[in-house]
Amino acid sequence: MKNMTKAQKTALYGILSALALLLSVLENYLIPDIPFLPPGAKIGLSNIITMLTASLSGFSGAIYITLLKGLFAFITRGATACIMSLSGGILSTAVLCLILRLNKDKLSFVGIGVLCACFHNLGQLAAALVISGTPMLFNYGKYLLIFAVITGTATGLCLNILMPRIEAALRTA
């Protein structure tokens, strides 16, 4: 990553942003509402890309993807979706980069993914609390947390498999 030229970096960010947006669209439109999933809960497929970017290029790259996702949510799904996307995204990206910096070997992407998913939900819940002005809503968090564990594990497992291969590919590139 460090010895890449500017053009190579631009191309890589382009590919990663496109992938992140594509995965957001996929989970919004192609995956129907799973009956037992709490409403508003998502698998967080595009979080795979955020974590990937964060571990490749640090906070700046990951926050760029997050902001782009927020903009995309605003264009396609309106202001509330944008606030939800950004509040969760920015908090989880910050936590993600903090974990990556502090502890490189105690957690694999599964642990990191679960924590990111939890903080993503926490950020969104906080935004929902502020918008609606009703603290009772915090109770909804327990349902979200259970799914944060499941979805965080799923995205984390993806990255555990993907990451060594991507790093190897980038080394030879």
Add this chain to the structure above:
Amino acid sequence: MKKGDYYVIVSVLALCVLLFIPSFLPSGEKTAEVYVDGERVKTVCLTSLKTEERFEAAGCEILFEKDGASFIKSDCPDQLCVKCKKLKMNGDSMACVPNRVVVTVRAEKENNYDIVAY
């Protein structure tokens, strides 16, 4: 997977269990409350309802039944509130965030409201 991953998963699940405890506490009268912009606009005692009741607030229509409350209609774009299941347990809450409407269900031993305002 590393050892730390399991610690993370177990501690998050433990937190969930803790948060779920109030839902299963023995409950008395069940009341549903509707908030718009953080202000309570309606309180319904569900336990004493004889027929179902509907209430409209800020673009949302809410249905109260003996066993719980649910959103049945909303003019918001995502319709998450309508997709949500019936709120039944103590503390269950759901919001229609675009309309700033929140419905919450309480099932507490005593009813501590002096006045019910409509």
